[in-house]
Amino acid sequence: MSQQPVYQPQEVKRREDKSNRARMLISCPDRAGIVAAVSQFLYEQGANIVQSDQYTMDPEGGMFFMRIEFDLQDLELRLSTLQEDFGRVADRFSMRWSIFRAARRKRVAIFVSKEDHALLELLWQWQAGDLDAEISMVISNHQDMRELVESFGITYHYIPVTPDTKAEAERQQRELTSGKVDLIVLARYMQIIPPKFIEQFHNRIINIHHSFLPAFVGGKPYQQAYDRGVKLIGATAHYVTEELDGGPIIEQDIQRVSHRDNVNELKRMGRHIERIVLARAVKWHIEDRLLVFQNKTVAFV
Amino acid sequence: MSQQPVYQPQEVKRREDKSNRARMLISCPDRAGIVAAVSQFLYEQGANIVQSDQYTMDPEGGMFFMRIEFDLQDLELRLSTLQEDFGRVADRFSMRWSIFRAARRKRVAIFVSKEDHALLELLWQWQAGDLDAEISMVISNHQDMRELVESFGITYHYIPVTPDTKAEAERQQRELTSGKVDLIVLARYMQIIPPKFIEQFHNRIINIHHSFLPAFVGGKPYQQAYDRGVKLIGATAHYVTEELDGGPIIEQDIQRVSHRDNVNELKRMGRHIERIVLARAVKWHIEDRLLVFQNKTVAFV
Amino acid sequence: MSQQPVYQPQEVKRREDKSNRARMLISCPDRAGIVAAVSQFLYEQGANIVQSDQYTMDPEGGMFFMRIEFDLQDLELRLSTLQEDFGRVADRFSMRWSIFRAARRKRVAIFVSKEDHALLELLWQWQAGDLDAEISMVISNHQDMRELVESFGITYHYIPVTPDTKAEAERQQRELTSGKVDLIVLARYMQIIPPKFIEQFHNRIINIHHSFLPAFVGGKPYQQAYDRGVKLIGATAHYVTEELDGGPIIEQDIQRVSHRDNVNELKRMGRHIERIVLARAVKWHIEDRLLVFQNKTVAFV
Amino acid sequence: MSQQPVYQPQEVKRREDKSNRARMLISCPDRAGIVAAVSQFLYEQGANIVQSDQYTMDPEGGMFFMRIEFDLQDLELRLSTLQEDFGRVADRFSMRWSIFRAARRKRVAIFVSKEDHALLELLWQWQAGDLDAEISMVISNHQDMRELVESFGITYHYIPVTPDTKAEAERQQRELTSGKVDLIVLARYMQIIPPKFIEQFHNRIINIHHSFLPAFVGGKPYQQAYDRGVKLIGATAHYVTEELDGGPIIEQDIQRVSHRDNVNELKRMGRHIERIVLARAVKWHIEDRLLVFQNKTVAFV
Structure with missing residues (x-):
């Protein structure tokens, strides 16, 4: 197949020499x-x-x-x-x-579902030389972003997740990543990560949650935020632990909203915070700036 | 008693003529x-x-x-x-x-306990002409701030609240305020407001809660924030309803913190957000900028 | 040539019906x-x-x-x-x-040179449905971004600008845009816009300047900011007038920096502010939220 | 005269023991x-x-x-x-x-003219135990704030400055401060500091300028900001050098404004930024967090 990459990997901007x-x-x-x-x-x-x-x-x-x-x-x-x-x-x-x-770039697998903003920000910052990592693969439970990802010269694995295929999906995901990547980034991946997987990648799975945690844990945080009438919305990047949205917080940020903003508007504004917050957290991890102690991060940034 | 005011009420800076x-x-x-x-x-x-x-x-x-x-x-x-x-x-x-x-300034009663920062900010902004209200009285369950408050020419009512005096305290508070003030501001007042009082001053009691609600409802929010390892702390001004920390949110703001900040440091930084957020909410209320609908505020600011 | 678009124009997300x-x-x-x-x-x-x-x-x-x-x-x-x-x-x-x-989307021409971040943000927000405009063309004095732009299904015009070709370049630019686009966006376009062009597109050319204007007018603003030792860097979107960096300001934002950030780091951080600020300004313009009066904007946002 | 202090110096809250x-x-x-x-x-x-x-x-x-x-x-x-x-x-x-x-608190002289907000913020933070310094005196070219300052138990020196008394004023100021204070804070002091004085207190005089320097150097910065139509206003704390508003920047911050804010409103909002920015700079100086090199500060904060 004559795939036509937009940005050749070799076009990735040269970085400072860091061999020593x-x-x-x-x-x-x-x-x-x-x-x-x-x-x-x-x-x-x-x-x-x-x-x-x-x-x-x-x-x-x-x-x-x-x-x-x-x-x-x-x-x-x-x-x-x-x-x-x-x-x-x-x-x-x-x-x-x-x-x-520093010269041994961390190998990253990005998991994504249907929303592209967090993934795109990572690819763009990577392509601009701001994320000094090797993006080894993108894994998705949908086909939607294949072309986009492949145009960056990155391998795309489509692994559908249904109640029936769940076990098999996990097997495939682990086979692709075990010993082959150093960090897993959940860039709005809407499936639960199984406990064994979390254990294996202990403090090496970063998730972006679309609220200012611990407010609005769980599903539909923007709807929750709208219903509560908050005046700021936020996003939180955290390491994944078995407790849903309960892992060590790496970074958070917020944006001012008003009564005029309906749920769709909150989602739109939220996307901008999510992608920025996730990219910062990933950058800090791959630059070895994060230590975890008792469910909190020490972030030397 | 020859009390010596620092700022005479007549020194309050002249405001724009708003008689019409x-x-x-x-x-x-x-x-x-x-x-x-x-x-x-x-x-x-x-x-x-x-x-x-x-x-x-x-x-x-x-x-x-x-x-x-x-x-x-x-x-x-x-x-x-x-x-x-x-x-x-x-x-x-x-x-x-x-x-x-506009010329009929709202009459405000400020309730306070032992922490002075939120009260001081209100007095200061009032004295600078930024809060166009009449501060009718300060009510406190402690004597600590009497001299300070009286130095601004404002009446100070000491109403202790203990399990035994609770009913009597409420009676006194209502007698002082019923029909005599338009707004009650809880400037870090650490006592529960009784339901009847809330009913009487429906959407006219503003509280400052020292967290980014709905995160960290209830007591010791800075300790809770520290324990959770958040990267931003916040404060929330809201109208008081019977549900603790559950009333319509008027204003919120946050400040960035890091792993270096212990609980005392969070409290110190938090005081600055609390006083700013409360003063903004009070300003908007006394300028008739707030409408409440279904536990949310419409804030025309 | 069998150019392979990544995002088909028809994939642009459906917007709310606004025909009336x-x-x-x-x-x-x-x-x-x-x-x-x-x-x-x-x-x-x-x-x-x-x-x-x-x-x-x-x-x-x-x-x-x-x-x-x-x-x-x-x-x-x-x-x-x-x-x-x-x-x-x-x-x-x-x-x-x-x-x-509202249904008659504004037609936009984006001018760009070699830096892609501001352009990419616009394309991205457009593709996500956040910028409700028609991006008619990209005009550049370099070939670098042709593939990227064409992958979005957008026409790319390469118009080199040298001292010799300047007049001819202007002629081509005006021929492509006169009566054919409603707004010109300079997304880090590093050439001077001739006075006649500015006059023709009066208050319809938006530029992003990489400083908090009026600080650091002119060239190399990040170097200037570094040399002055500022603690915040900024970006400014403004309408282009004959006075360099002197037109009506539409939007500004800033980011905190420290003594640790060298010029390259300032540039890297600045790119994030530039793209956000420019995208906001363009969004406001195409939603008819901006009025200009006496070299200032009234922004109903 | 029976002056009645509001806050006794001994009421200053106890700080952590730092004797070693x-x-x-x-x-x-x-x-x-x-x-x-x-x-x-x-x-x-x-x-x-x-x-x-x-x-x-x-x-x-x-x-x-x-x-x-x-x-x-x-x-x-x-x-x-x-x-x-x-x-x-x-x-x-x-x-x-x-x-x-750390136990040897820096001795501070605050210079002030007629605006009280920056002074008040310093006194309050000091009184709350947030500014771990000794405020030795306040010097003013006006009598306005005498009572306020003395109510904190702080000595107030009234030194009028007119074209005729200028030399004598400088002599008095130096006599009061030479060898007696470690830091001079200009909390909206509207007189020029003479070169010899600056030399003597090299990198030990902090001024608050009411703009985001280097924008709007000199007089009436809020008027300048209004005229230029900026969308953010700022304040800058810096060490005083012979070049007006040109010394090493210690801290800056900004606040969003809109076309609705007239010059008076900018001044009102600006006061809040000024006092916060100045207090931060003073705090960092008295905690020995600032180093100056080539007209820039290294701020370990």
């Missing part, structure tokens, strides 16, 4: 000496710290969180040794930690 | 000819329409709402005749309507 | 009786007023502006008679006025 | 090892880092900025030794640096 850029995420119980130990370690390796953020929940015995961005010559070659060596520092402080190479 | 300014609020089932009839009536009276807003819920058989601001020579003298004459127009369209003289 | 909807814009010196005369006229025609906004610059002898949206049976058939009849009302008040049929 | 809290501000050319050296030094002293922010202008040879908040036992006693010892670390990296004790 690494990002380190750390969480551990707070105590004196952590920053000294980490920064001393990096200094001895010859790394140059480009950015560093930290947060202590409570100066008295709380948790400590840290994100460090650094440059290190020959990073790719030296990474495994670096990780091994850092393990010794980490053990002293009972750290949970990861080091990511 | 009137405001008309109308609601009725929509049908053709309403605007023509109303504007024709006003024209024949010699009135000059200064501002006019209207809203139709649904072009097919919905409700119609209108606010007209107009100037009419010798308004005070002519008002009762005007109202009588307009009654005939109103009857044709089954209108609910009121005409207010 | 009209919009009337009026400006005239203020005096008593205008609203009565206009609403009486419409009532006698059998029109139903759906929305009405008015604004008086100064109750004492200022200008009066009005926008009325109404439904009238058989509008298309009756429009010319309606206009003729209204002429008599208009003459009494020295009105400047227009009546637009 | 210090804040360190550092700027130097960027190179590897800075963070390691500083954090190692603090660790060896037994300090616990509570918060740390850093910023590198350009990973290749740019400037490096850092703010560290830490707790150290017996801080007051040990401070001078600590500073001496840190001097050796600082020299290795050519640092400009300071260490501030």
